[in-house]
């Protein structure tokens with residue numbers, strides 16, 4: 001049997017998929033993708049994410065959080081409403097579709113520091129949700145690793161774990177993140193880019209057991225689809241490159257990354 005594997009980060013609720021989502025899911029299944037995890041990024045994306053997950057129960061799983069680039073002056077009201085949704089999900093697991101992670105959440109100072117202090121406060125509050133609800137964090141971090149680690153370390157003992165999604169850093173940055181022992185790196189299409197140093201840096205500094213696969217669809221499509229719409233089926237190309245970089249079989253990458261996902265995420269099936 002061909003190995004199956006998991007796309008831990010895909011925005012399949014987006015506009016980009018509104019015309020052909022069933023085809024996208026069919027191609028993902030054919031490529032060997034056994035599950036996809038969908039992060040909400042703001043309040044308005046929650047119903048869209050849940051809608052996809054309810055259409056594909058046992059295949060698409062929702063995550064909830066306020067993405068750092070979406071943090072505005074009204075962040076406290078937004079988080080209050082998100083927390084209500086989390087509470088509801090816990091009371092009656094949203095029609096068999098409970099949230100499996102807090103995310104995507106984090107810090108992003110790449111484009112703007114306009115809401116820097118709001119981002120810091122919103123992130124810390126959502127880190128506390130991860131502790132309270134015993135859910136892993138799906139973390140987005142850009143140009144803010146020191147600030148991010150400063151917050152995470154405060155809750156290190158109590159946190160159930162999480163993923164640093166779309167990791168593209170160097171060996172030293174990988175080592176710093178992985179000092180948080182219950183966390184893994186989310187690796188996607190960037191690994192396949194010609195310019196990427198990840199193909200050498202990951203095997204040199206990151207055990208395979210600390211990696212999970214992702215696409216970040218519709219963004220970050222791997223070679224040979226670079227620049228086009230990404231979709232979950234393409235996570236197979238990330239898996240193939242990881243197998244080459246680590247000098248192991250694709251089946252081994254699938255088995256090891258699946259085990260890491262099972263350790264981190266509360267999946268009932």
Ligand SMILES: [Zn+2]
Pocket residue numbers: 009011039104216
């Ligand atoms: Zn994302």
